[in-house]
Amino acid sequence: MAILFEKFPLSRITLPNRLVVSPMCQYSGQDGFANDWHLVHLGQFAIGKAGAVIQEATAVVPEGRISFWDLGIWKDEHIEKYQQITAFIKSQGSVPGIQLAHAGRKASDNKPWQGRTQFAPDTEYGWQTVAPSAIPFHEKDHTPIALELTAIQALVERFREAAERAIKAGYEIIEIHAAHGYLIHQFLSPLVNQRTDEYGGSFENRIRFLLEVVDAVAQVATEQSLWVRISASDWADGGWDIEQSVALTAILKQKGVEVIDVSSGGAVRHQQIDVGPNYQVGFAERIKRKTGLTTAAVGIITSGTQAEEILKQQQADLILVARAFLDDPHLVYHAAQDLDVDLEWADQYSRAKETIKRG
Numbered sequence: 540m541a542i543l544f545e546k547f548p549l550s551r552i553t554l555p556n557r558l559v560v561s562p563m564c565q566y567s568g569q570d571g572f573a574n575d576w577h578l579v580h581l582g583q584f585a586i587g588k589a590g591a592v593i594q595e596a597t598a599v600v601p602e603g604r605i606s607f608w609d610l611g612i613w614k615d616e617h618i619e620k621y622q623q624i625t626a627f628i629k630s631q632g633s634v635p636g637i638q639l640a641h642a643g644r645k646a647s648d649n650k651p652w653q654g655r656t657q658f659a660p661d662t663e664y665g666w667q668t669v670a671p672s673a674i675p676f677h678e679k680d681h682t683p684i685a686l687e688l689t690a691i692q693a694l695v696e697r698f699r700e701a702a703e704r705a706i707k708a709g710y711e712i713i714e715i716h717a718a719h720g721y722l723i724h725q726f727l728s729p730l731v732n733q734r735t736d737e738y739g740g741s742f743e744n745r746i747r748f749l750l751e752v753v754d755a756v757a758q759v760a761t762e763q764s765l766w767v768r769i770s771a772s773d774w775a776d777g778g779w780d781i782e783q784s785v786a787l788t789a790i791l792k793q794k795g796v797e798v799i800d801v802s803s804g805g806a807v808r809h810q811q812i813d814v815g816p817n818y819q820v821g822f823a824e825r826i827k828r829k830t831g832l833t834t835a836a837v838g839i840i841t842s843g844t845q846a847e848e849i850l851k852q853q854q855a856d857l858i859l860v861a862r863a864f865l866d867d868p869h870l871v872y873h874a875a876q877d878l879d880v881d882l883e884w885a886d887q888y889s890r891a892k893e894t895i896k897r898g
Contacts, residue, residue, distance in 0.1 A: 541878040542850040543843060547590065547857065549764045549797050549833070552711050554590040554634055554857075558846060558871050561800075561837055561861040562638040562714070562768075564595045564609060566650040571598065571611025573620040581624055585631035586885050587869040592628050593859075594621075596640035596716050599701040600694070603641035603722070606648045607664040612639070612701045618708045625709030631885070636712030637705045638768065639698055639756070643722030644670035644683040644731075645805075657681060671726045671748075672733040677808060691738060691748060694722075699755035706763060714766040714798075715752055720805030723749050724770055727787075728779040728806040746787055750794065757795050766835075767791055768800035771822035774810040781822055785829045792832045799826055800835045800859060815839065817849070824854035835859045843874025 547554040560581075567576045577594075584592045598604040598611040611617060625635040642648075647658050647665045657680045658665025669690070670683035686694075698715070705713055717723035725731045726748040732739050738747050749767075757765055771784040788799050801823040804810050812818070819838035827834040836855035840846055846858040864870050872892075875882035884892045 541843070541847050541875075541880050543847045543858065543878065544875060544880045544882065551762055552634055552764050555632055556588070556590040556871065557850065557857050558590050558843075558874060559835065559857055559859045560584045560589045560592040560864050561859040562593045562595045562716075563861050563865065564605060566606050566608040568608050568610045571601065571604070571609070571613060571617055573610055573617070573624060577610070578620075578624050578627065581635075582627045582631075583868040584864060585628040585633035586888070588631070588871045588882060588884075589633050589864075590857075590871075591634040591636050591712055593636035593638055593712060593714060594624070594710075596638050596642070596721070597701075597705075599639055599641055599697040602646060602666050602669065603643075605642045605646060605721075606650060607658075608650060612637070612704050612708075613697065615704065618704055621705075621708035621710070629709070634711050635709060636714060636766070637708075637710040638714045638716050639701050639705065640716035641694065641698075641722040642668075643725045644668050644674070644676050644680070645720055647681075670722070671731060671739065674731060674733065676720065685734070688736065688738075695748070695751045695755050698752045699759060702756040703759050706759065710763065712764045712766055713756060713760050714768055714800060715749070715756060716768050717749050718768045718770040718800075718802045718805065720770070720807070723752065724779070724806055727769075727783075728773055730773060730775060730778045730807050742783060742786065746790070749787075750790065753791065753794050753796060764797050765795055766798040766800055767796050768802060770803045770805055771801050771819070771826065772803045773806045774804050774812045775807050778806060781825055784822065785826055788826050788830045788832055792830055796832070798833045798835055798857065799830075800837065801826060801855075802837050816841070816845065820849055820854050824852075827853070827855060833857065837861070843877040846874065847878055
């Protein structure tokens with residue numbers, strides 16, 4: 540049996556394999572509500588036997604959405620549709636997850652296929668953004684408001700409440716989004732966080748908001764697996780880097796985080812990223828070897844053989860894939876064929892198993 544298709548036990552859940560659908564925003568909701576697009580989008584990956592399916596960045600407050608059309612979980616009314624989605628994912632033998640998020644200064648954006656420019660606060664699809672410091676992401680963006688201490692504490696509580704709703708909705712993985720230049724990452728990065736109070740300056744101060752969010756979520760997520768996604772490097776001089784990521788991960792491990800989802804970049808526009816296959820895997824490997832925490836590797840991983848090699852080399856424990864799943868929702872089926880694994884297909888699709896082979 541290929542390592543990729545071994546069951547992967549965590550403390551409270553077991554993944555049926557190690558190939559996981561990474562969160563991917565669809566920009567297709569309304570007032571934070573999911574709809575049938577999200578049910579079909581996420582459900583197709585469960586039909587295709589992904590080990591887990593993690594829902595897109597889901598905002599804990601309306602102003603935390605990346606765009607007006609993003610999903611949210613700031614009110615109880617959102618739960619009903621999510622329950623339908625998680626029930627279907629579970630019915631196919633996959634594990635449903637959700638990524639809890641706040642976009643901070645990168646909120647109030649347009650859909651990417653419409654230009655992804657930021658809407659002004661006084662427009663139909665825009666609002667006033669917030670951040671650790673009053674520094675816009677782009678010179679053409681509207682300046683965010685620096686969060687006051689009371690507002691920071693209120694957001695910690697919003698994350699806790701969102702986690703409670705996620706649990707009611709049936710999610711078994713709760714991932715906190717601390718990557719890609721969104722609010723929590725904004726606190727982590729010294730290039731973005733220019734505060735002089737207890738949430739800025741030193742490493743201990745810059746990680747404080749994330750640790751408070753983790754503590755709050757962990758209080759309620761007693762039966763769920765708690766994950767954190769980080770950007771291991773800002774890819775910019777003077778920014779957040781792999782050494783700080785290792786130190787942070789060691790602390791998160793002590794707080795009950797089970798998986799560190801290792802991505803990179805997004806904090807500043809002047810980042811210089813050397814993009815290519817496996818370009819972020821080294822970060823996951825470094826964190827895994829230094830801390831012993833379960834790591835998930837991401838970044839232009841497109842085939843079963845590529846994923847299997849990462850696992851064989853013990854560079855990571857899980858493989859998270861995004862765009863390759865958009866290209867091929869049945870990537871898991873085809874990865875099994877590539878690795879000569881006899882994976883059971885959904886009964887409704889089984890007639891294709893032997894008649895259609897990849898390349």
